[in-house]
Amino acid sequence: xxxxxxFRTRLxxxxxxxxxxxxxxVTLVFVYGFILFTIVLSFTGxxxxxxxxWVGFENYEKLFALPAWNTAIINIAIFASLYIxxxxxIGLMLAIFLDQKxxxxxMLRPIYLYPMAxxxxxxxxxxxxxxxxxxxxxxxxxxAGWESFTFTWIKDADxxxxxxxxxxxxxxxxxxxxxxxxxxxxxxxxxxxxxxxxGASNWQLYRRIVIPLLRPAFLSAFVILSHLAIKxxxxxxxxxxxxxxxxxxxxxxxxxxYTFTRNQMGIGASSAVIMLMTIAAIMVPYLYAxxxxxxx
Amino acid sequence: MSAVTxxxxxxxxxxxxxxxxxxxxxxxxxxxxxxxxxxxNSVKPLSEITGGNMMALPSVWTxxxxxxxxxxxxxxxxxxxxxxxxxxxxxMVVPAVAISTIIGALNGYVLTKWRFRGDTWVFGLMLFSCFxxxxxxxxxxxxxxxxxGLAGSVPGLVLVHVVYGIGFTTLYFRNYYxxxxxxLVRAAMIDGAGFFRIFWRILLPVSGPIAVVSVIWQFTNIxxxxxxxxxxxxxxxxxxVALNNLVQSSxxxxxxNVHFAGAILAALPTLIVYIVAGRYxxxxxxxxxxxx
Numbered sequence: 001x002x003x004x005x006x007f008r009t010r011l012x013x014x015x016x017x018x019x020x021x022x023x024x025x026v027t028l029v030f031v032y033g034f035i036l037f038t039i040v041l042s043f044t045g046x047x048x049x050x051x052x053x054w055v056g057f058e059n060y061e062k063l064f065a066l067p068a069w070n071t072a073i074i075n076i077a078i079f080a081s082l083y084i085x086x087x088x089x090i091g092l093m094l095a096i097f098l099d100q101k102x103x104x105x106x107m108l109r110p111i112y113l114y115p116m117a118x119x120x121x122x123x124x125x126x127x128x129x130x131x132x133x134x135x136x137x138x139x140x141x142x143x144a145g146w147e148s149f150t151f152t153w154i155k156d157a158d159x160x161x162x163x164x165x166x167x168x169x170x171x172x173x174x175x176x177x178x179x180x181x182x183x184x185x186x187x188x189x190x191x192x193x194x195x196x197x198x199g200a201s202n203w204q205l206y207r208r209i210v211i212p213l214l215r216p217a218f219l220s221a222f223v224i225l226s227h228l229a230i231k232x233x234x235x236x237x238x239x240x241x242x243x244x245x246x247x248x249x250x251x252x253x254x255x256x257x258y259t260f261t262r263n264q265m266g267i268g269a270s271s272a273v274i275m276l277m278t279i280a281a282i283m284v285p286y287l288y289a290x291x292x293x294x295x296x
Numbered sequence: 297m298s299a300v301t302x303x304x305x306x307x308x309x310x311x312x313x314x315x316x317x318x319x320x321x322x323x324x325x326x327x328x329x330x331x332x333x334x335x336x337n338s339v340k341p342l343s344e345i346t347g348g349n350m351m352a353l354p355s356v357w358t359x360x361x362x363x364x365x366x367x368x369x370x371x372x373x374x375x376x377x378x379x380x381x382x383x384x385x386x387x388m389v390v391p392a393v394a395i396s397t398i399i400g401a402l403n404g405y406v407l408t409k410w411r412f413r414g415d416t417w418v419f420g421l422m423l424f425s426c427f428x429x430x431x432x433x434x435x436x437x438x439x440x441x442x443x444x445g446l447a448g449s450v451p452g453l454v455l456v457h458v459v460y461g462i463g464f465t466t467l468y469f470r471n472y473y474x475x476x477x478x479x480l481v482r483a484a485m486i487d488g489a490g491f492f493r494i495f496w497r498i499l500l501p502v503s504g505p506i507a508v509v510s511v512i513w514q515f516t517n518i519x520x521x522x523x524x525x526x527x528x529x530x531x532x533x534x535x536x537v538a539l540n541n542l543v544q545s546s547x548x549x550x551x552x553n554v555h556f557a558g559a560i561l562a563a564l565p566t567l568i569v570y571i572v573a574g575r576y577x578x579x580x581x582x583x584x585x586x587x588x
Contacts, residue, residue: 012490012491015491015492016406016410016412019491020403020406020407022399023399023403023422023462023466024418024421026459026462027421027422027425028421030437030440030459030460031425031428031460032425033436034432034433034436034437035428035432035433037436038432038433038436093319094320094323097316097319097320098320100308100313100316102317102320110571110574111324111328112323112324114567114570114571115327115330117566117567117569118520118563118566118567119519119520119522119562119566120522121536121539121540121559121562122539122560122562122563125334125539125543125556125558125559126331126333129333129350129552129556130329130333130350134346135346135552137350139349140349140350140351143348170326170327170330178578192306196306196307202306202307202308205306206306230429231429233523234522234523234536237522238540238543251431252429255431255434256431256434256523256527259435260527265435268435269435271431272429272431275429275431275432276428276429276431279427279428279429283427287424288420291416291419291423
């Protein structure tokens with residue numbers, strides 16, 4: 001009797017860990033084990049299938065010598081900076097404006113937010129045809145009587161990247177707005193009233209008090225947007241397919257095509273490792289700080 | 297839970313206020329534009345798009361593009377329409393969302409109410425897995441799915457989405473349960489209630505708001521996923537991949553109206569979820585993140 005009771009309490013002690021164990025094991029294997037596997041592959045001469053012939057840093061040397069990869073790096077740098085800055089700017093502006101006791105706020109908010117619910121493939125399809133010079137905006141303007149109107153960015157190697165920025169901003173700026181709005185609603189408005197009594201102008205009020213108080217929202221927006229930018233694959237595929245030519249190649253599209261269509265798995269793996277390192281450099285300090293704070 | 301009006305409104309002149317409204321309305325039009333374009337052009341004959349005006353309302357209304365997109369359009373090599381792929385997506389998304397949400401709830405319960413040494417590390421490692429670029433796992437995942445005999449199948453996709461979804465669901469439930477009074481759990485333990493009984497009787501009944509968040513989040517992400525679908529979908533490709541194949545196909549005349557109808561079909565499930573439950577999503581998210 002006693003030993004059975006003992007067994008039961010012991011089981012109760014271990015049960016929580018047993019429940020968590022499968023998830024943890026799956027994470028260790030499918031996330032960390034897989035990361036290790038890809039890192040190992042990046043040092044091998046794998047072509048179409050994984051094989052384990054050690055080649056040292058050869059893949060990385062080849063990778064950074066490839067014009068396509070360098071285009072991808074330059075593109076992601078331009079895309080990510082514009083995307084993050086414009087989304088944050090629009091999001092902050094809309095949040096501040098929407099916070100001015102606006103009539104119809106309940107109607108506007110879901111309109112700003114709904115693009116977030118769509119797939120990037122849907123977004124890409126809609127913008128692809130809207131920006132298409134043959135049938136879209138350009139044709140619409142010409143039909144309306146503006147015969148010389150020209151808008152061919154999506155077909156132009158020098159400008160196609162900006163159409164991806166446009167579609168990506170369309171998709172996520174409303175979400176950033178919601179993050180800032182939550183931040184604004186969390187600010188104690190006594191502080192603002194006090195400042196107004198002291199004679200601060202609206203501009204000063206926002207620049208000196210409100211915006212500094214929104215620091216956590218800025219940080220979360222930056223982390224989420226940079227992470228979305230580096231992962232961006234679907235939108236590029238749907239909107240430009242990486243073209244015209246190679247003009248909108250990104251690390252994500254590069255990785256996919258080198259690994260699965262060009263049979264250069266070693267190089268593909270090394271590009272994935274570079275992507276992971278970039279995201280880790282942003283995410284790890286952020287998550288570490290978050291977890292530490294919550295422990296308090 | 298009625299929100300207190302905590303706006304930070306400042307007093308402004310009439311002109312400024314008019315300008316604010318103008319900006320807000322212009323942006324609303326900007327966000328609605330693609331939806332309008334997809335909507336009106338999906339009910340026009342093709343000739344009106346190619347020869348005419350994309351922004352105009354149809355002069356002849358037709359549901360033919362919708363019918364074609366659904367059941368006869370050429371996807372890849374087969375003229376099946378999007379219907380079978382829509383079904384694939386449903387078969388993939390329902391089990392994947394259910395399983396990952398249940399696992400996330402149990403994990404969150406353990407991580408907050410049955411804490412043990414090192415639990416923050418366990419959680420940290422699971423949390424980081426939400427943010428990896430999935431490119432880093434594509435190659436080994438393809439190998440493993442092949443070995444398991446799940447490559448190119450719906451169960452394979454379910455597995456992939458559960459594996460890479462539990463980080464987020466665990467995060468949501470953990471943050472939510474953290475604000476639930478531990479004393480109640482302690483009291484139940486003293487009364488002799490066991491691990492599952494406490495979960496079932498005490499925590500589950502109050503989990504509604506966060507379960508909504510978890511389900512909406514997972515549903516949207518998995519339905520909208522493209523990368524895993526295109527890499528591991530094989531003959532069971534989901535809706536997003538099929539839509540992309542339809543739009544990018546280089547053979548024959550580009551049937552823009554059919555593309556637009558297909559795009560709306562692909563967007564409809566998540567849009568409906570958003571319209572029906574969007575407000576609960578924002579509310580539940582705030583309930584979970586205020587305390588943590």
